[in-house]
Amino acid sequence: MKKVEVLAPAGNLPSLRAAVDNGADAVYFGFRDATNARNFEGLNFSESEAEQGIAHARAHGVKANVVLNTFPQVGNPEPWYHAVDVAARLKADAIILANAAMLKYCHERHPQLPIHLSVQASASNAEAIRFYKRHFNIARVILPRVLTAPEIRRLHDKLADVELEVFAFGGLCVMAEGRCHLSSFVTGVSPNIEGVCSPARAVRFENSNGKLRTRLGGALIAEYQEGEDAAYPTICKGRFEANDRVYHVMEEPGSLNILEILPQVIEAGVASLKIEGRQRTKSYVATVTKTLRQAVDSYYDDPGAYRVKPAWVRTLNATSEGTTHTLGTYEGSWQ
Numbered sequence: 001m002k003k004v005e006v007l008a009p010a011g012n013l014p015s016l017r018a019a020v021d022n023g024a025d026a027v028y029f030g031f032r033d034a035t036n037a038r039n040f041e042g043l044n045f046s047e048s049e050a051e052q053g054i055a056h057a058r059a060h061g062v063k064a065n066v067v068l069n070t071f072p073q074v075g076n077p078e079p080w081y082h083a084v085d086v087a088a089r090l091k092a093d094a095i096i097l098a099n100a101a102m103l104k105y106c107h108e109r110h111p112q113l114p115i116h117l118s119v120q121a122s123a124s125n126a127e128a129i130r131f132y133k134r135h136f137n138i139a140r141v142i143l144p145r146v147l148t149a150p151e152i153r154r155l156h157d158k159l160a161d162v163e164l165e166v167f168a169f170g171g172l173c174v175m176a177e178g179r180c181h182l183s184s185f186v187t188g189v190s191p192n193i194e195g196v197c198s199p200a201r202a203v204r205f206e207n208s209n210g211k212l213r214t215r216l217g218g219a220l221i222a223e224y225q226e227g228e229d230a231a232y233p234t235i236c237k238g239r240f241e242a243n244d245r246v247y248h249v250m251e252e253p254g255s256l257n258i259l260e261i262l263p264q265v266i267e268a269g270v271a272s273l274k275i276e277g278r279q280r281t282k283s284y285v286a287t288v289t290k291t292l293r294q295a296v297d298s299y300y301d302d303p304g305a306y307r308v309k310p311a312w313v314r315t316l317n318a319t320s321e322g323t324t325h326t327l328g329t330y331e332g333s334w335q
């Protein structure tokens with residue numbers, strides 16, 4: 001049985017090294033501009049850092065994938081074409097693309113560069129994935145977080161020539177991936193085009209009368225009592241008034257964590273388990289990569305004896321939004 005890959009995020013070179021040191025089989029990162037969907041100040045890689053990162057990963061037998069998962073707009077596609085060319089020149093192990101124009105360009109110009117279809121393309125059924133295979137020869141699809149483990153297995157049975165990558169841990173987007181406009185309504189900056197949801201420059205924390213209020217682009221996202229843990233203000237995880245009460249109307253803060261159903265997910269035929277969080281710290285990358293590595297190795301040591309260790313859950317919960325976790329749509333309770 002081919003072992004599933006542990007794929008870790010890297011927002012900078014120290015995080016990439018931490019992923020390598022803690023057992024990642026592959027890492028993914030983006031360039032320092034709007035061509036990737038974690039375009040936060042101070043994050044991401046220059047071309048020379050990307051070259052160093054790929055060399056470091058390769059020297060340790062780890063793959064390095066470049067992310068280009070935003071959507072170029074009319075009049076300014078050059079940064080996206082340039083980023084594809086740079087990824088090819090640096091001989092990345094794969095490029096993660098969402099936009100059809102970039103898929104076409106990469107497929108025609110750099111046929112040797114394996115393409116992974118980004119989660120931002122929202123391809124969650126066999127017909128859509130086959131379309132991308134036929135036209136752009138994608139090697140892998142990163143599945144949107146809207147499928148259950150049995151649904152992933154059915155997809156795998158239908159798609160012998162496309163690898164499946166799924167999210168194993170990290171923050172959740174509740175929207176159809178690549179289609180969220182919530183943040184841009186209040187900040188004027190789009191996750192899909194400029195690559196940033198809830199940019200730091202639009203965030204405000206206000207203390208008054210013993211309460212902490214978090215705002216995004218001026219909009220009140222949540223109000224916290226003294227001593228209560230405050231989450232980073234994101235609209236989908238805001239506490240709003242509806243039906244005469246104040247609560248998380250769209251989504252509770254909490255991280256996806258699939259350890260509970262790791263055997264079902266691996267046995268569904270996935271090739272890669274992805275950790276979300278290029279915007280998180282080096283310590284987050286190290287901790288989550290190490291824990292997922294341990295869980296995956298424990299499964300392969302003896303699949304029938306696999307059990308989730310309480311220490312893994314405690315460690316991962318400490319890194320989670322809201323210090324709690326969820327199986328998200330793997331449970332099939334909402335889609």
Ligand code: SF4
Nearest residue numbers: 173174175180197236
């Ligand atoms: S607002 Fe929420 S659902 Fe939309 S992009 Fe941001 S994190 Fe994702």
